Amino acid sequence: MSDEPWHQGGEPACMLHLVCPACGRVRERPGSAVCEHCGVRLAEETVALGDETGGRARDRDSAGRARNARPRDGLGRPLPYGAEGVTRQPEGVVRSPEETLREAQRLLDAGMPFHAHEVLEDRWKASPDDERALWRALAQLAVGLTHAARGNAKGASALLSRAADGLAPYAGASPYGVDAAALVTWARARTGGRDGILPPPPLHRR
Structure with missing residues (x-):
């Protein structure tokens, strides 16, 4: 997880931490101090958003792993410490x-896509190598829904597009009953930012 204070949570599986907070597009050069899409200096954006840590030492869980303990709302957005x-x-x-x-x-x-993405990421981390792309794509779809619910149409479009690309190879196989074909069709229809908050088809055939 990134140490940068503008980090909004998430792991490489979903790329939530790579979405520029100013323009909503996925950053291809996360180590840069400037977003290559909109030109915003991330240091300035950090001041506008507020420091994630509030000047505190980095949060860690009981096992010593980095884990931001800042409280969040139902869509995963950080709240002030103590809220x-x-x-x-x-x-x-x-x-x-x-x-x-x-x-x-x-x-x-x-209506909790941010929390759904965390569940899907757990499976992504634990899955065998030949399944990781599937769970990564499902996590990206949940993050796309998270951005849509936050009102970030550009971020939603970027993540749904990547989710569709990741799910496309599974469209004819339906591993674990995942209805990849229906999810790809749904995601591609919404990568222009329209109707992004509509719920997707079920993840799997029940």
Whole structure:
């Protein structure tokens, strides 16, 4: 997870941390101090957004792993330290593919796509190499929905496009019942930023 203070949460699976907070586009050079798309200096944007850590030492969980403890709202947006936030999904939970899909779907149905992406990321981290692209794409789809619900149409479009690209190779296979073909069709129809907050088809055939 990035140490940069503008970081909004997320791991490389979903690229939530690579979305520029100013223009909403996915940054291709995350180490740069300037967004290559809109030219905003990220140091200036940090001041506008507020420092994630508030000058504190970096948060870590009970195992010593970096884990931002700042409270967040229902869409994963950081709140001031001390505010009452929405409980995040526990990190590192080992679930079967079927359990992952059920829990992610439950959270999507409840209007909590940020939390769904955390569940899908847990599976991405735990899955064998030949399945990681599938879970990464599903996590990206959940992040696209998160950006749409936050009102960030550009970020939603960028992530849904990447999710569609990642799911396309599975369209004829439907691993674990994932309806990849329907999800690709839905995501591609919304990469222009229109209707981005509409719920997608179910992640898997029930």
